[in-house]
Amino acid sequence: MWELREYRYAASPAEAVALLRQGPGRGAYIAGGTDMLLFPPDCDFVVDVNRAGIGGIGETPAGDLLLGAAATLQELARHELVTGFAGGAIARAASHCGNRPVRTTATVGGNLCNALPSADMAPVLLALDAHCYIADEDSQESVPLQDFFVGPRQTVLGDRLLVGLVLPAAAHDRRCCGRKLTRAAEDISLVQVEVALGIADGRIDAARIALGAVAPVPLRANLAEGLLTGVACDDITDDVLADTAAVAAGECDPISDHRAGGEYRRDMVRVLTRRLLATALGREDLS
Amino acid sequence: MKIDLVLNGREVTWDIAPGQTLLAALRDHQVYSAKRGCETGDCGSCTVLCDDQPVNTCMVPAAAVHGRRLTTLEGLLGDELMVTLQREMVERGGIQCGYCTPGMLISFYALLKENGRPSNEEIRESLTGNLCRCTGYVKPVEAVLAVVKERDQTGGQAE
Numbered sequence: 001m002w003e004l005r006e007y008r009y010a011a012s013p014a015e016a017v018a019l020l021r022q023g024p025g026r027g028a029y030i031a032g033g034t035d036m037l038l039f040p041p042d043c044d045f046v047v048d049v050n051r052a053g054i055g056g057i058g059e060t061p062a063g064d065l066l067l068g069a070a071a072t073l074q075e076l077a078r079h080e081l082v083t084g085f086a087g088g089a090i091a092r093a094a095s096h097c098g099n100r101p102v103r104t105t106a107t108v109g110g111n112l113c114n115a116l117p118s119a120d121m122a123p124v125l126l127a128l129d130a131h132c133y134i135a136d137e138d139s140q141e142s143v144p145l146q147d148f149f150v151g152p153r154q155t156v157l158g159d160r161l162l163v164g165l166v167l168p169a170a171a172h173d174r175r176c177c178g179r180k181l182t183r184a185a186e187d188i189s190l191v192q193v194e195v196a197l198g199i200a201d202g203r204i205d206a207a208r209i210a211l212g213a214v215a216p217v218p219l220r221a222n223l224a225e226g227l228l229t230g231v232a233c234d235d236i237t238d239d240v241l242a243d244t245a246a247v248a249a250g251e252c253d254p255i256s257d258h259r260a261g262g263e264y265r266r267d268m269v270r271v272l273t274r275r276l277l278a279t280a281l282g283r284e285d286l287s
Numbered sequence: 288m289k290i291d292l293v294l295n296g297r298e299v300t301w302d303i304a305p306g307q308t309l310l311a312a313l314r315d316h317q318v319y320s321a322k323r324g325c326e327t328g329d330c331g332s333c334t335v336l337c338d339d340q341p342v343n344t345c346m347v348p349a350a351a352v353h354g355r356r357l358t359t360l361e362g363l364l365g366d367e368l369m370v371t372l373q374r375e376m377v378e379r380g381g382i383q384c385g386y387c388t389p390g391m392l393i394s395f396y397a398l399l400k401e402n403g404r405p406s407n408e409e410i411r412e413s414l415t416g417n418l419c420r421c422t423g424y425v426k427p428v429e430a431v432l433a434v435v436k437e438r439d440q441t442g443g444q445a446e
Contacts, residue, residue: 001304001311002307006288007288007305030348032346033348034343037347040306046348048351099328099329100415101343105337105343186329
């Protein structure tokens with residue numbers, strides 16, 4: 001059994017941070033708990049943030065999508081604001097996370113804060129330019145998601161609390177497609193690729209290629225994205241797609257482990273990136 | 288520590304350890320339909336409903352359900368939908384060794400409460416959290432399809 005001395009409940013983000021800092025001993029935040037009960041961290045107490053007012057899903061008047069850090073994956077999979085954003089890409093990713101009972105309790109914030117290279121929600125949120133809102137006891141900070149991950153199981157948080165995510169209205173109409181490779185459907189992913197294209201007047205005005213499980217942190221393939229940005233769709237030939245995919249494969253840094261070899265992972269980044277870009281452009285259908 | 292919750296319609300107060308799982312707490316309190324299987328959120332033999340949603344009780348700290356409403360198979364024994372589900376599972380061979388059955392019944396029950404006419408695919412999707420090594424899932428899915436058909440014929444009651 002997990003030898004916890006105390007289980008605390010926070011009623012607000014500020015209280016959560018204060019309760020964590022109060023000690024004595026080591027503390028950790030807990031939301032859904034599905035990752036923490038699998039690998040209980042060595043700590044004396046936990047601070048439950050499910051009642052801290054950081055759940056829920058909403059939208060700003062400007063059309064930005066707001067995801068509370070404690071919103072569950074099942075809520076993300078079903079909520080109409082999420083199913084209506086970027087073709088429902090975030091809802092699709094959430095619905096492919098774990099299994100049905102895990103999604104009832106697992107939260108989007110927990111998935112990110114756990115900071116596994118294979119975090120299922122990271123690539124789609126990276127591809128749609130998510131920003132993280134981070135609370136301290138008396139202040140808040142906004143950090144782009146691509147700066148949130150520091151290393152495997154490491155984030156910029158320290159003892160602060162992730163309270164929510166903002167997806168900018170500019171990403172609302174992006175064509176977003178993704179795929180994760182696993183052995184069995186509910187397994188941890190071997191490779192994840194998510195692409196999102198913003199197209200205006202027949203030209204790519206935003207290209208995003210986000211990769212998971214192929215580097216110490218979930219990451220964007222910035223060099224590959226640069227090959228597409230500003231290019232007219234008609235000029236994106238099959239060769240351009242193949243080159244872009246090859247560059248993306250060069251940007252990842254996969255390990256070999258018992259789940260898959262590094263070379264396999266890298267090659268799958270190439271294959272999936274090409275096919276997903278072709279799908280986003282309406283030329284193939286890898287749905 | 289003490290927590291208050293509603294268990295199968297009854298308000299109860301439990302004395303639990305801060306690091307205890309909900310599964311352990313349930314079994315400490317003589318709720319045995321939630322079974323200890325993998326304890327890693329894969330097999331679903333410990334599934335119960337928390338505020339009407341299926342959860343793996345091995346993956347939920349007991350302290351997290353303070354103030355919540357839990358429904359286990361024990362609380363659904365006379366429930367019309369559950370009785371129909373149980374009968375179809377028995378008659379169509381959806382039960383063999385039986386270890387996964389309570390969790391599977393809870394998953395099916397949650398599905399049918401939310402969606403009175405699930406498709407074959409939706410039924411299979413609802414089973415993603417339940418492993419069964421005996422039936423191969425075909426007969427349990429047939430049992431749910433039979434419940435859907437039966438309810439259609441008796442006036443399509445959603446409840």
